[in-house]
Amino acid sequence: MHSATVVIDPAFTIAPVRRGTFGTFVEHLGRCVYTGIYEPGHPTADEHGFRGDVLALAREMGVSTVRYPGGNFVSGYNWEDGVGPVSERPERLDLAWHSTETNAFGLHEFMTWTQVAGVEPMMAVNLGTRGLPEALDLLEYSNQRRGTARAEQRRANGADEPFGITFWCLGNEMDGPWQLGHKTAREYGRLAAETARGMRQMFPDLTLVACGSSSSGMPTFGDWEREVLEEAYDQVDMISAHAYYREQNGDLGSFLASAQDMDHFVASVAATADAVGAARKSTKKIGISFDEWNVWYHEDESKLPKGEDWPVAPRLEEDVYTVADAVVVGNLLISLLRNSDRVHSASQAQLVNALAPIMTEPGGAAWRQTTFHPFALTSRYARGQVLRVAIDAPTYENARFGTSALVDAVATHDAETGEVAVFAVNRAVDGPTTLRVDLRGTGAPALVEALTYAHDDVHWRATEADAETVLPTANATARVEDGVLVVDLPAVSWSVLRLRA
Template structure:
């Protein structure tokens, strides 16, 4: 077995566990909204047409925030099309995904869904084809109580109380040549600053997210963040990070080490933001909203939008079927987000339903959990208190994409109030089991509450509507805690959770 020595000490803390780390994303893309969260013909649908079986799984998943309505979609979106009587709402071409949007679901319906799902909304504004005034209009419609044209319109449309949306994304991926209204860093930085300043005139305490670069491989990465924050630093709270380029392409070893790349991404953005802070001589620190992240197989046929005269409503798009290795990587990416909780103040797994998602649906039919559902749900449920800076001693292995990587990775959380400790760990070895030896003597009186492992001899196993339970986290009976030393054996390509506490 691979020896993995881990030491936990509550004196070494990264920062608090942030509930917003466990956010998700609903975009008007493919079947995420229509036949995803919204399916009026489904037996479980409520008065607005929202599937209650999806609402229940969203709660079980432990989602804290949901970003809406895009994504690439937002850069051509007219929010006014999605409010008021359904019969009067126009059908529009969605240029981002070569589809037609019927606007059956708009801001008011979505806000009612967030209340049913018990999640916090994160609203994105269109800074592609639109600008400052349209962002102000949407803010007035959503957050002003009454007495103005747009706030009174919301009341007339059936929402008497303000939606009170606190988090706002200032556009989406504006450095991407694929983006409608694509801009240079200087153009976008000025627009973001002007929009943020105007929105704060309405509500000074909003939390505003500027667009960061669309990913490390983008040529503008780093320089984009520097220029954008140079223009907007004083007016925004966070800068976004997006990453989807992790996928297994025949190199399983590199794929399992994807979190090392997320570590680099986060640390690079933080360093750039801090450089701007130093240059401007400001006390304020900009944090990161990692509001799009997941494994995504972008070269598969289902990731290709329609073309030509075909502009369908809710086409099958980006419907990746995730396997066990994908779940281990998603769990490891969550480990990376948690250990950077000092700088990552929000994150969104993209997306929630059907589109590169943990939840899948059949139109009018069944709902089921993909493999990636489980690590997210466990981390959201058990990560509480403070994130600990754990010490890990383990061998490394060579990867083609990321160089040397540790054969195992882990993070832990500790709640001083309840005495609860949670250890999240992955074994990246493709062939060898590992023995986790965890020193927890610094926290006296701990008991072993539970240990579980998600793994399968066939790392390519995927869930279906017929079987989403035969491979799920199972009790790991090898775990034992003696005199403050925890030992647990874990198989190759595995996601593992151990829960300890000072009382049962």
């Protein structure tokens, strides 16, 4: 059996736990919207056509923000197509996903859904095929109370009060050659700056996110962030980061250490942003919006349609996740938490059906994928301050990173309740690891709960027929001995350990 030690002390904090860490993403991709969150006529549908079973699961997940409407979709989207009487809305070709967009679900429907779900909207503007004028029109339509043409148009369309959207993405993945309206960093940076400047002239207190790199593997990574921020540093609050991970060629060891890449990504973007700020002699700190992250295989049976086939809401990117995938998702959340000083917002992509923790069948059931569980429990129990933990763990060799620690962990401390939550993963594939958590400075802690997600078959998948064989279960090995929490972590597992002084 392996052994590892974690030392935590409430005196050593990183940043407050940011509720924005637990955001997600709804894009007009595949069945995320249609037969995902929206299915009029479904047995659980409400008066708006929203699936009640999906709403209940989204609330259980503890989702804080939802990014919308894309994603690649937004770079060819005309927001005006999705407002007004549904019967009068035009159908359009969605070039991003080679599908037909009916526009039955648009801005008003999304804003109503966020209100029903109790989440904050994170709206993206199209800077691919459109630009500043259209972004200003959308902002005026959404947020101006009354009197102007766009405000009165919104009121005529049924929303007398403004939507009050304050969180905005300035385009999506504009560094990617696949993106409609793909631009160089200088071209995009200038467009983002002028769009942000115009939006702030209308509403000064917006939170604005510029497009960063669509992955750290992009050939322009680093240079892209530098050039964009040299143009837009004073106008934006955050720059985005996107990253997806998958097990390749049976290399489970490298896959389990994916959070190392996320840590490096955050550190690199933060260093680049700080270098631009230093050159400008600015005291401002640019935050990071990790507004696309997940496990994504790109290998599901459904492929993008081609030629004259432009279906409505086809089954696209419907990955069915494993226990190992869930452990990696839990570890990525550990990375996001420990980087809370710079990562101010994050969005797991996506919420329903398309590479998602929630799956549905049209007219049928909704169920939790394996990746649902670490997200829901981390969102529920991460409170107060993120603590700077010291980890002493054995390492193992893997092809991608060389060496990685067998155990990774982060902790949070809520001073109001006295509760400490430790989130930990065991990356060992050959057996359990005994973890000792030194709780110095936390008083006389008592164990509240220890939950572990693991299974002998790390490639077990949840399905509609069986979504509950593997669930987080109580870890009976957890105990507190002389101020030290001791617990055995099974191989390839994620755990949350709760204590209270």
